Amino acid sequence: MEEKHAAIEVADLTVAYQEKPVLWDVDMYVPEGILMAIVGPNGAGKTTLIKAIMGLIQPAAGQISIYGKPFREQRGLVGYVPQRGSVDWDFPTNVLDVVMMGRYGRLGWIRRPGREEERLALEALEKVGMARYSERQISQLSGGQQQRVFLARALVQEAQIYFMDEPFQGVDATTERAIITLLKELSAANKTVVAVHHDLQTVPEYFDYVTLLNVRCIASGPVEQVFSEENLRATYGGRVAFLTAAGNGAEQVEPAATTAGHGAI
């Protein structure tokens, strides 16, 4: 892959909750327009990494830049899909309303969403195949539908960079395919996506880059260069079984009843 403009650069990032370090000296370079997976066992600090980049957690040390500038100057360029379980889905509101929240950043304080925001939200719902559900109360959605709503909400942010925390968690196969198609479209439009991912098997198929994280950054770079048995072993400890298959050179990896999220198929 040719050398590209850096969308995100993280240098020497250390984050601690109280005294306990959760991320140690993490370096990460994300070129513009790529799809990057962040993988690592539960509690590896994947969510923390995303939150620290987005200024939601104060790091103990390190630098973070988005297109060469600090995050707070670049908010408008960043879209966010939090972990689905991070909100209360019994909140009294409907699908359209939640998607419109993605526009609040553009609106700024006090100004209310109007026709234009509604149009954009409906357009985004169309893209994720949820247009029919715009008036649906959010507590009545399935897991996959909730994930699509969050995705639509990120799309209306019209960002350059998207952070997604476990976008495939608990979704059905159809939704997974719909999401990956969407990610490829974003990438084709030169948008950058960084997503926490659990299914090691699909990493080479879905993503261009991968960061292997377990408190420290074990490796980060193009999938074909860093997604190796050795690095995976370093990330997951001895808990991953491997099958090295002939083919396109990428490793076929099978998480044997070990890592969280998707188990072995």
Added chain:
Amino acid sequence: MSLTQIEIQLIATVVAVACALPGVFLVLRSMAMMSDAISHTVLLGIVIGFFIVEDINSPLLIAGAAVMGLITVSLVELLNRTRLVQEDAAIGLVFPALFSLAVILISRFAGDVHLDSDAVLLGELAFAPFDRLVIAGSDVGPVALYTMTGVLLLNLTFILIFYKELKLATFDAALAAALGFSPGLIHYGLMGLVSITAVGAFDTVGSILVVALMIAPPVSAYLLTDRLTTMLGLSAVFAAIGAITGYWVAHWLDANIAGSMAMMLGLIFGVVFLFAPERGMVALAQRRARQKWEFAQAALTIHLLNHEGTPAAAQENRVEHLSHHLRWQPPFAAEVVQRAQRHGLVERHNGYLALTDDGRQLARETLMLAT
């Protein structure tokens, strides 16, 4: 109705609605206990403010109370962040400490002023109309009506202006922060509002019952609607109903008005809790019963489908064998068969059950969903 009675009901209604509006966000943020703490600790702010300005009617007392409300919230969060105490335990530590300090200060140093502890705990709405606001020599109404209308307007204005920010920060604080709306600022703004409301409500309903006025109307409304705007409106309506009916109950029973208001609000909640059309206990029980029968009918069609056209069909699909094969009690099996027949899912041919086209389709669909 005498003028005094009308005035009392007006004050009660304004107090109740003023409490219910910020209460909606407290309920959605699971902060009921925090509001209880605030409504007590603001007393310490009033007492300290009183020692400084030595005037019980000074508006500075309200400022002092609001600051104390925010201090309460920060202390609880500080304790909680150490991860040594849970949030509810932190509230349980901070609130009695500050409140008891206030009570000690009052009984020790301010025994002769209006701050007596009975009034502090329960308030006395019945006396509120006797404190008149006199402007240029003419009586324009009870002071409490003006202060509480002021608080109500403040709450209404705050919620109208920052509706979008309150909604976002309550539903998804992380997104609010990422988009540049400081959820901390919104949080403390709301807590300041709760503190001011608590102080305002203090005189009339006392500190114990403020929490009931803040929480009961929103939780009732929550069970009835899927929209935040409707929840706000319904909460205000319930608050007003509770205030007025509460007044009359107190009148007939010769009881404390604030207490009767809280009781009526509790009653409203009880009724909603039982009979809310979708989320009430009765509706839930009905739905569960319906689902039980629907599930049983689906199981029956699947059983019949599995044996359809096999040699065992004649054996398996006899009505009296169902209870054995599906492990159903015979009366239950008979009821399921009867319902399935009524819905056109199965037909009975002299003792044997056969699927209709609809029944076959239901079985297939159920199996599809399960895989």
